[in-house]
Amino acid sequence: MPTLLTYVLLPFAWLYAGIMAMRNWLYDRGWKPTTRFGTVPVLSVGNLRVGGTGKTPHVAWLVQELRQQGQQPAILSRGYGRRTNGFRLGSATETAVTLGDEPWQQFTHFGGQVPVAVCENRLTGLHELLRQQPGITVVVLDDAYQHRRVQPDFSVLLTEQQRLFYHDYVLPAGRLRESRAGAARADVVVVTKCDPALPVLEQQQITQRIRRYSRPHVPVFFSTYAYGVPVPLAAGELLEQEFSAEIVLLTGIAQPGPLREYLREAGYQIVYHAEFADHHAFTAEEIAALKTHYEPGRRIFTTQKDAARLLDPSLHTEMAGLAVFYIPIAVEFLADGANRLRQLLPAAIQPQAVV
Structure with a gap:
């Protein structure tokens, strides 16, 4: 209303x-x-x-x-939230910081098999994308x-x-x-x-x-x-380990409500939700504050888009040792x-x- x-x-x-x-x-x-x-x-x-x-x-x-x-499709985005300018083509050397969280998510989702490019000027971006990837x-x-x-x-x-x-x-x-x-x-x-x-x-x-x-x-x-099975952000973190139903939720998306509702219906207890604006660039201080709600047996759940930003090298020290999982989603x-x-x-x- x-x-x-x-x-x-x-x-x-x-x-x-x-x-x-x-x-x-x-x-x-x-x-x-x-x-x-x-x-x-x-x-x-x-x-x-x-x-x-x-x-x-x-x-x-x-x-x-x-x-x-x-x-042979390709994806072209503006690359909202990135800290770079101009045309960039996804590669193993790019990150969510240089490509944008959503384009980087798409690049990793398809295992680099689908060209993903960003450019503020879509017309320029299309020309350059087709020049560099003529098989599209x-x-x-x-x-x-x-x-x-x-x-x-x-x-x-x-x-x-x-x-x-x-x-x-x-x-x-x-x-x-x-x-x-x-x-x-x-x-x-x-x-x-x-x-x-x-x-x-x-x-x-x-x-x-x-x-x-x-x-x-x-x-x-x-x-x-x-919603899919939680995926560990760090290699070697297994779901079979002993975890309680208590979780800490971390999101930087526009509409976290559906995910929050799904997790509750799935039997998880959200003890704390650190909710930030869409495309938010997480800081080491924010991760440190989040850890005050984290304890052994709990997990930190986040979205796949947010997970891309949590891999930023500036967060490695604070993220070390945390059991962080992202929830993949698919359209039906x-x-x-x-x-x-x-x-x-x-x-x-x-x-x-x-x-």
Whole structure:
């Protein structure tokens, strides 16, 4: 429900929405340049809302599907939160600090078998990525829904079940980066982080509301998270060792609520939750403070994205000897959503004529 502050900030939201609408209009009319890459199709994954909607695991799902269909995909991201500039291509010498936590997570997730690059300028990044990796057959742009200089061949819009874009307002009254009308650019909408038992009737109602803003008959899918077995951050740390159900939780993500709920339902007792902002760069002092809640028999649980930042060399001394585990997550679609989306990909990655 809107708060009093929401209504106070609405005039500023209207101003910001107007600026974004003018920007989009200029791109739509061709007055601002946009580029389509003819022989290498580009898929875009993003959202209308600021904050985590599950882009990283959905990008991973798409990349895995593309690989299974015989493609050689690559991932291009802005590399938010990194301490470097310009184009960088993932390699064993990179870290979350130089590449960004999410790109580094993708690079390690695929074992270096999928090229992962970062660049603030996506157009420059695409050109350089294709120059250095000529065997690429498709590029997935991570968090690029508002990046209009590159015209994707297929655009995936994500929106959380608990924070559906049609209930939200444009910044600063809400969390939308642009107006709800931006959904009209999507080729597919995925409602993420859903209750696995979300009733079909409620799915239909959500779909109807989304289609007030999207193009007619755009497919709407529903996905949820599947949490995996805790993975030790340090080699040699075995789950078979004696640990209690008491855990310390460490997160630096936008929406830690679903993970916290999962851990409680799985029987863990969260004795302390050190909660930081999304992409937070952990410090040795913060790890030292966390250790005051750690004792033998307890484990520190974190996310896979946060784990990438915990491997920073500046934290090695404080992290030594701690039983730290990350919880991997994977995307699962409700009903036949996975097969339906899978069937759309061959047409989506057909080479298009350059406009």
